[in-house]
Amino acid sequence: MVHEAGPTIGRRSILGAAIPAAALLFAGGVVRARPARARSGGADPSVPGRLRLxxxxxxxxxxxxxxxxxxxxxxDPWEPIAVREVMVTVYYPARGVAGRTLAPQLPAAAAREFAEAGPLSHPQLPSTGVDWAATRTHSHVDAPAQTTRRPVLLYSPGGGDPRGMGTALAEELAGRGYVVVAMDHPGDAAVVEFPVDLTGRDRVRWTVFRFDPRNDPTIADTMIDTRIADTKFVLDQVTVLAAGGNPDPTGRPLPADLHRVLDPRRVGVYGHSAGGTTAAETMAEDHRISAAINMEGYLDHPPRVPGRVGELYPIARDGADRPLLLIDTDGFPEHAVLERSWSALIAHSRHRVSRLRMRSAAHAVFTDYAAIAPRLVASGLMRPADRDTLIGAIAPTRSIPTVRRYVHGFFARHLPTH
Structure with a gap:
């Protein structure tokens, strides 16, 4: 059982009581303390910003x-916490939604803090002017699930991104008959809100990253290893859910028939950036996964010595023996590094690896920023140049249907819903 604590240890208290091994790991780029400046807690009321998905x-x-x-x-690898916590959102085909409220994109407290935490991962985002808590999804809270068994798709976000920034694609897949389990990787995601207090963290936990984790091989390896372990653990809990159990230690009631809609024998995984690395490598390590999509994630470790090449992950070194889709953009600045590991994967694979490219696009186009960034530009809260850096010049009327078509088409071919 998870024991609720009284007041949690503040981040500055943790700094003074760092574990020696952790102190070595975090030296130079991972920060336990939040920025010292006061948090604005949400949108500037003088410039109301409302977003739609x-x-x-x-x-x-x-x-x-x-x-x-x-x-x-x-x-936990990032904070002195005695257990590893993972927050997930499950999207599923519903039997009926009458009287059910629409879920927010981000939980309320996390949304209030995202205005300041989000730009740590994406400097292009405005720190004021957006009411992140006001964004509603198209998913109905705790609606009864359909009773037909459906394939399960696990989603791992990019480094620094909360799971809520993959909402639109998850909803599209759920609306087409899949159960999507979107994971947060705490300590990695910009903000993660928990339902209980626990010694060693705040109720809303911020990312510890203050630069690209690939600049430090030890941190990068810890990040991906942790994500892979998170993904396998979540898949274990999906099996518990499908058997009629409730793995949530708070004991909160589950939606009616949720266990009936899950088919743990048909599982896929997809992810963006570090989540793409996670998706591909988890499939290599866990034979419960039948198909995977890597959206612009490296498949090699950062080099231990500057100027050298890094060791390939096993999925790239040994190749794929199950369906795998690679999707990249023409606006990704590190194509040369990405190409080395992706080419090795394709050359070594026993199963055909598919590859697609998005044109006039940049790295975050696979996320909800594809819809959000153009709206921020239109409202004067983001410069066009920052939009291009974040998602590329591609219009959302092209990018969103394209990503949906690529991802759904792949899973419909390899994990059909019927």
């Missing part, structure tokens, strides 16, 4: 629920 186009209404999961076999 694109609606799913599938035939099924979408239900959603949030689960708090605790892995007692692991400690």
């Amino acid at each position: 694109p609606a799913p186009t599938g035939p099924h209404p979408v239900g959603t629920t949030t689960l708090y999961l605790v892995d007692r076999s692991r400690t």
Whole structure:
């Protein structure tokens, strides 16, 4: 059982009581303390900003629920926490949605802090002017699930991104008959909100990263290893759910028939950036996964010595033996590094690896920023040059349907819903 604590240890107290091994790991780029400046806590009321997400186009209404999961076999790699916590959002085909409220894109407290935490990962984002808490999804909270078994797709976000920034694609897949389990990787994601207090962290936990983790091989390896372990753990909990159990230690009621809609025998995984690395490598290590999509994630470790090349992950060194899709953009600045590991994967694979490219696009085009950034530009809260850096010049009327078509088309071919 997870024990609730009284007041949590403040971040500055933790700095004074750092574990020696952790102190070595975090030296130079991972920060436990939040920035010293006061947090604005949300949008500037003088410049109200409301954002909308694109609606799913599938035939099924979408239900959603949030689960708090605790892995007692692991400690947290980034903070002095005795267990590893993972927050997930489940999107699923609903049986009925009458009277159900629409879920927010980000939980309320996390949304209030995202205005300051988000730009740590994406400097292009405005720190004021956006009411992140006001963005509603198209998913209905705790709606009863359909009773037909559906394939399960796990989603791992990019480094620094909260799981909520993959909402639009998750809803599209759920509306087309999949169950999507979107994961946060705490300590990595910009903000993660928890339902309980726990010694060693705040109720809303910020990212510890203050630069690209690939600039430090030890940090980068810890990040990906932790994400892979998170993904396997979440898949274990999906199996518990499908058997009628409730793995959430808070005991909150689950949506009616949620266990009936999950098919743990048909599982795929997709991810963006570090999440793409996670998706591909988790499939290599876990044979419960039948297909994977890597959206612009490296498949090699950072080099240990500057100027050298890094060691390939096993998925690239040995190749894929199950369906794998690689998607990149023409605006990614590190194509040469990406190409080395992707080419090795394709050359070594026993199963055909598919590859697609998005034109006039940049790295974050696979996320909800594809819809959000153009709206921020239109409202004067983001410069066009920053939009181009974040998602490219591609219009959302092209980018969003393209990503949906690529991802859904791949899973419909390899993990059909019927």
